[in-house]
Amino acid sequence: MATDVAVTDQGHGHELDPNLNYLQAGRGVLSWLVTLDHKRIGVMYLISVLTAFFMGGVFALLVRLELLFQGRTIMGPETYNRAFTLHGAIMVFLFIIPSVPAALGNFVLPMMLGAKDVAFPRLNLLSFYIYVVGAIFALYSIISGGVDTGWTFYTPYSTGTNGSVVSMTLGVFILGFSSILTGLNFLVTMHKLRAPGLHWRRMPLFLWGMYATSIMQVLATPVLAITLLLLAVERTFGLGIFDPALGGDPVLFQHFFWFYSHPAVYIMIVPGMAIVSELFATFTRRAIFGYFAVAMSSLGLALLGFIVWGHHMFTSGQSEFATMAFSALTMLVAIPSGVKVFNWTATLYKGSIWLTTPMLYALAFLVQFTIGGLTGLFCGTLSVDIHLHDTYFIVAHFHYVMMGGTVFGFLGGLLYWWPKITGKLYDERLAKVSWFFVFVGFNATFLVQFIMGSQGMPRRYFDYLPEFGRYHAFSTVGSWILGLGFLIMAWVLVKSLRSGPPSPPNPWGSAGYEWQSASPPIVLNFPEVPTITRGPYDYHLATEEELFDGFPEDRAKK
Amino acid sequence: MSAGHGAEAGHGHGEHPPYLAHHFDTPEQQFDTAKLGMWVFICTEILMFGGLFVAYGIFRSLEPDVFTMAHHHLDRIMGAVNTVVLLFSSLTAALAVREAQLGNQKKTSLYLVITIACAAIFLVVKYFEYTHKFHDGLLPGRCFGHPWFAGSPDGHGGFSGSSTPWYMHILQGDGCFDRTMARPLQVLDLPARGNMFFGLYFMMTGLHGVHVVVGMAILTWVLWRNQKGHFSPEYFTAVEIGALYWHLVDLVWIYLFPLLYLVG
Amino acid sequence: MNPTEPTIQLPGGWSTLSPSVDWTYYFIYWMSVVLFVGIIGAALYFVWKYERSKHPKSEPTGHNLPLEVGWTVAPVIFLALIFHWGFEQYVSMTSPPADTLDIRVRGRKWSWDFEYPNGGHSPELHVPVGRAVRLLISSEDVLHAFFIPVFRVKRDAVPGMYGTLWFRATRTGRAPFYCAEYCGAAGNTPAQDGSYAGHFNMRGEITIQTMQEYLTFEESLLGPHPGESTADWGQRMYRENQCFTCHSTDGTRMAGPSWRGLFGRQERMSDGNGVTVEENYLRQSILDPSARVVEGFQPVMPTYRGTLNDRQIDAIIAYIRTLH
Numbered sequence A: 001m002a003t004d005v006a007v008t009d010q011g012h013g014h015e016l017d018p019n020l021n022y023l024q025a026g027r028g029v030l031s032w033l034v035t036l037d038h039k040r041i042g043v044m045y046l047i048s049v050l051t052a053f054f055m056g057g058v059f060a061l062l063v064r065l066e067l068l069f070q071g072r073t074i075m076g077p078e079t080y081n082r083a084f085t086l087h088g089a090i091m092v093f094l095f096i097i098p099s100v101p102a103a104l105g106n107f108v109l110p111m112m113l114g115a116k117d118v119a120f121p122r123l124n125l126l127s128f129y130i131y132v133v134g135a136i137f138a139l140y141s142i143i144s145g146g147v148d149t150g151w152t153f154y155t156p157y158s159t160g161t162n163g164s165v166v167s168m169t170l171g172v173f174i175l176g177f178s179s180i181l182t183g184l185n186f187l188v189t190m191h192k193l194r195a196p197g198l199h200w201r202r203m204p205l206f207l208w209g210m211y212a213t214s215i216m217q218v219l220a221t222p223v224l225a226i227t228l229l230l231l232a233v234e235r236t237f238g239l240g241i242f243d244p245a246l247g248g249d250p251v252l253f254q255h256f257f258w259f260y261s262h263p264a265v266y267i268m269i270v271p272g273m274a275i276v277s278e279l280f281a282t283f284t285r286r287a288i289f290g291y292f293a294v295a296m297s298s299l300g301l302a303l304l305g306f307i308v309w310g311h312h313m314f315t316s317g318q319s320e321f322a323t324m325a326f327s328a329l330t331m332l333v334a335i336p337s338g339v340k341v342f343n344w345t346a347t348l349y350k351g352s353i354w355l356t357t358p359m360l361y362a363l364a365f366l367v368q369f370t371i372g373g374l375t376g377l378f379c380g381t382l383s384v385d386i387h388l389h390d391t392y393f394i395v396a397h398f399h400y401v402m403m404g405g406t407v408f409g410f411l412g413g414l415l416y417w418w419p420k421i422t423g424k425l426y427d428e429r430l431a432k433v434s435w436f437f438v439f440v441g442f443n444a445t446f447l448v449q450f451i452m453g454s455q456g457m458p459r460r461y462f463d464y465l466p467e468f469g470r471y472h473a474f475s476t477v478g479s480w481i482l483g484l485g486f487l488i489m490a491w492v493l494v495k496s497l498r499s500g501p502p503s504p505p506n507p508w509g510s511a512g513y514e515w516q517s518a519s520p521p522i523v524l525n526f527p528e529v530p531t532i533t534r535g536p537y538d539y540h541l542a543t544e545e546e547l548f549d550g551f552p553e554d555r556a557k558k
Numbered sequence B: 001m002s003a004g005h006g007a008e009a010g011h012g013h014g015e016h017p018p019y020l021a022h023h024f025d026t027p028e029q030q031f032d033t034a035k036l037g038m039w040v041f042i043c044t045e046i047l048m049f050g051g052l053f054v055a056y057g058i059f060r061s062l063e064p065d066v067f068t069m070a071h072h073h074l075d076r077i078m079g080a081v082n083t084v085v086l087l088f089s090s091l092t093a094a095l096a097v098r099e100a101q102l103g104n105q106k107k108t109s110l111y112l113v114i115t116i117a118c119a120a121i122f123l124v125v126k127y128f129e130y131t132h133k134f135h136d137g138l139l140p141g142r143c144f145g146h147p148w149f150a151g152s153p154d155g156h157g158g159f160s161g162s163s164t165p166w167y168m169h170i171l172q173g174d175g176c177f178d179r180t181m182a183r184p185l186q187v188l189d190l191p192a193r194g195n196m197f198f199g200l201y202f203m204m205t206g207l208h209g210v211h212v213v214v215g216m217a218i219l220t221w222v223l224w225r226n227q228k229g230h231f232s233p234e235y236f237t238a239v240e241i242g243a244l245y246w247h248l249v250d251l252v253w254i255y256l257f258p259l260l261y262l263v264g
Numbered sequence C: 001m002n003p004t005e006p007t008i009q010l011p012g013g014w015s016t017l018s019p020s021v022d023w024t025y026y027f028i029y030w031m032s033v034v035l036f037v038g039i040i041g042a043a044l045y046f047v048w049k050y051e052r053s054k055h056p057k058s059e060p061t062g063h064n065l066p067l068e069v070g071w072t073v074a075p076v077i078f079l080a081l082i083f084h085w086g087f088e089q090y091v092s093m094t095s096p097p098a099d100t101l102d103i104r105v106r107g108r109k110w111s112w113d114f115e116y117p118n119g120g121h122s123p124e125l126h127v128p129v130g131r132a133v134r135l136l137i138s139s140e141d142v143l144h145a146f147f148i149p150v151f152r153v154k155r156d157a158v159p160g161m162y163g164t165l166w167f168r169a170t171r172t173g174r175a176p177f178y179c180a181e182y183c184g185a186a187g188n189t190p191a192q193d194g195s196y197a198g199h200f201n202m203r204g205e206i207t208i209q210t211m212q213e214y215l216t217f218e219e220s221l222l223g224p225h226p227g228e229s230t231a232d233w234g235q236r237m238y239r240e241n242q243c244f245t246c247h248s249t250d251g252t253r254m255a256g257p258s259w260r261g262l263f264g265r266q267e268r269m270s271d272g273n274g275v276t277v278e279e280n281y282l283r284q285s286i287l288d289p290s291a292r293v294v295e296g297f298q299p300v301m302p303t304y305r306g307t308l309n310d311r312q313i314d315a316i317i318a319y320i321r322t323l324h
């Protein structure tokens, strides 16, 4: 990291005209691979995480297909175990954790700050390459024997099973550093590179979310790193820390793992919430109700997120006192989440609501996150969790928050910033069609899983009792609708890239700072350092000029 | 260290000093940014070592006897020497920063060289410690007391079990990596669980050792830049954060030494 | 307490613990329904009412401190309530009464063994109705978890540690139990009968019966069934202890050597020694499998020490002798 700051930096834009748009400045693959521009790095991340999402999604469809009928459908049990492990691991470590911060965040964060770049551009590029290396390690495990431990890598199963667990854990270990460096970079950028006039009280809520996320990335990820390192060493040398056959303690592994992985679930959701806050503001054309409370609730989640990890271990044999404490603390997490949900709803009140596709994604987020969050309370309640633990109820819970929450937020943000990133508009009508299929497909896939789970269907089961047959079949069909939705979505994006009409700088008429730049932005983001004189949601203070492209329909009227 | 030195340097546009990256407005902003970045990174590092310290704490409280018995096999003298060496190197690192602030390029280099030399001494001592452990079969996990490592009956090291060197076994893929050898043998006077102590010992000192190597690399790079004359009283960021990192490396050792060498 | 009927959400509740757990479950459920309908209802209403064709200009609403404080504090009441009930019930789940009937449960890849108070073993779980039963759970290899949905109980089987759970059944009948902690699979090829072994198949049915029936069952574990020959009993042991997951009787090579023609055969061990298979060797192979490992096989067989008693081992040997 020291490399980053001190080398005399002439600025990557200097050989070129810094007022060119960032896509045109510099041509050829190489100009991308060595770029220090946060926007280009963001785009490279975006391509990577979409690829990862696609891979994870294919594994998900295979998992669902296998469960379509009782008994063997398309693969044997061992292959099934590998399939869901890779699905979970790819989705979590390769897709969702970098999705919002590293891909979209990298692109918009400096622009929202009125900065020219992140604090450490070289470090930013480095973290991208670390991501690539980590991804290669993780994916190598697919061809070198597969991993069948589940994404949780519980010992002693993971120290004994065949397959390339070491390559996968090292991959995740490396990916962790990518995540840490992104978080570090963002934290420092937000502290040191805010444009004049952009004091904390005017920071866009997206940035508050990124701030909270970065704290968790920086403080939780190293613990996962050391845990996985210990696991890899345990596997090769039989260290005797986690493996009971050698005198170790398998429950300790679970503590270590969840000490990271519970904050990790907030590393996943808080960015989703952060995007949704932006979407609500832009498409209601009013300030987020309770701005300060929403901002603070992100920090609240970050802090509380560190002290509830034991709720994944209610049946594991941890001490009863710990169990009680973790259950009580878990309840507290509902409060900041509730603050967000209530404030978003109140923001709709007396707004001027424009139902664009990003807004539909935000509304779907509201619906699904509320379901996912409230079912989290079933899990947090001790006696109820004893019954629900490791059943499909849990699977449904976390897909509602991760897929229904974060991924929906991510997709909303992707479409929202798409014109800024690519300079192209996309086909709104077709996008709404794809939204519809994704929404219906998602709920069809996972709503029934709650019922299955509370009826007692355990998770990670290759096969099931006949009474669960109809639920599984329904869920699988739902996943096809979902897949169809994504295919249409992919088509929408490809079409926009190939033949989308050029976007005006501010197609949504947003008062957000990042929209004051050109679409696509110039290399240095803004022609000169902006001075911030109003909050990002002060529609009543924003000049006509600032909102000038406005809604396309508005423009027609003018 | 104060950042004020850079303040006069570059104001306004177009006349940026060469060391000021394009996305910063003032040198002191750049300096503060770098420093904050390093501090955040140090937090990350501390949590990473924290995981190991927690594991250490738990197993020590569970099996205090094992720790007491096993730690007698660590060489306190060597550990103490290394502690002194590292403490001293931290001092020279701080002095290097001081000299850089004052613009004494030669002295800065001198102190950096001393710091790097100390790091090298540290590693040499560690090398001797490690080889000694290897010879005695004091190894982590399954390798603990493995016949190919196990000490001679008189307890003074040396290979007894086999004429083939241990690394050949490892290279040939048999050796102690055989997963089925679940129960480690008894080593010298140690209980079998001594393997866990040495597992932790090698993990903790090993990870620390990696940090020493990285620190040396960073300091060497700083030295190189200093020789090139990149630094001035206005701009010495790299020296500062390189030294910060080195203090972290030192700090971790300050905890490792008593925890591992002075248990009893 | 009476057993409760199954609903669309929960299977029937057959233990004294289940009514209170179900109550908490439904409390959270209805609380969630009300909150969800309230929040999403309001949101949809606003979307409809303030859609921009109807409401082209947004109006800032400013602050409303009481409202904000209200929805921050009000949830606390509900949260405290559900935490309290959940914890209270958890405490009763983890504190069995004094006079329990204790059954040892051992999990291993991929079957359960139940050891009854009289020392008998069986892969079947039978419990008496109305009597508090305590399961003392452990694992011989990796993590498993013992899960009986109708009783609303679950507990991990951790190697090197005992876990307990208890229940008092409120009706007779049969209900499924599962392994709820992921523990792998035996590969992609099915066994002779076309079934697969793995985490998903580490399940069975619990039989809840009257005390009288239960005692008869327990008694039957100790010897051959009436009219059963020793070799037949041995064959039953072969089935019940799931030796067939690794040993065939028709010469097919599986994870372990086939038993066909085993007795009297010359075996080579992985340490190079030869062995003629006779009673002592078989006995040792069952009780301490890793002591002498047949060449070409992995030492994956678990020990059956403590699971099979001497008479049972005799019966198995008698059975093996019949396999020419």
Ligand code: HEA
Residues within 6 Å of the ligand: A152, A265, A266, A268, A269, A311, A312, A330, A331, A333, A334, A337, A338, A339, A341, A369, A370, A372, A373, A374, A376, A377, A379, A380, A381, A385, A388, A389, A390, A394, A397, A398, A401, A402, A405, A406, C035, C039, C074, C075, C076, C078, C079
């Ligand atoms: C994005 C990811 C994400 C998010 C945001 C959450 C959010 C929450 N999760 Fe979830 N969870 C996961 C991802 C996530 N979870 C994953 C991946 C697993 C499984 C891992 C595995 O085993 O593989 C899991 C598992 C899991 C468990 C373990 C279950 C088990 O294995 O037995 C528990 C237990 O307490 C739990 C609880 C919660 C709670 C209380 C919240 C809360 O944060 C929810 C808060 C939100 C609300 C409550 C809704 C909105 C609030 C209101 C409307 C206010 C009004 C409320 C009241 C009046 C009560 N989760």
Ligand code: HEA
Residues within 6 Å of the ligand: A050, A053, A054, A056, A057, A058, A060, A061, A063, A064, A084, A085, A087, A088, A089, A091, A092, A095, A096, A149, A150, A151, A152, A395, A399, A402, A403, A407, A445, A459, A460, A461, A462, A475, A479, A482, A483, A486, A487, A489, A490, A493
């Ligand atoms: C971010 C996290 C995430 C996401 C998004 C998903 C998405 C999905 N998951 Fe996943 N899942 C997990 C994380 C996630 N999952 C985790 C952590 C586990 C636990 C693993 C374990 O037990 O160890 C799990 C487990 C899990 C199971 C349980 C397996 C078991 O316990 O036996 C199931 C079963 O139905 C399932 C299904 C699905 C489905 C159908 C989707 C769908 O939503 C997927 C939809 C996506 C697609 C269909 C992709 C299609 C894409 C295109 C067609 C191209 C689009 C291209 C562009 C837009 C450019 N998942």
Ligand code: CUA
Residues within 6 Å of the ligand: C107, C108, C109, C110, C143, C144, C145, C179, C180, C181, C182, C183, C184, C198, C199, C200, C202
């Ligand atoms: Cu045993 Cu799952």
Ligand SMILES: [Cu+2]
Residues within 6 Å of the ligand: A261, A262, A265, A308, A309, A311, A312
């Ligand atoms: Cu959690």
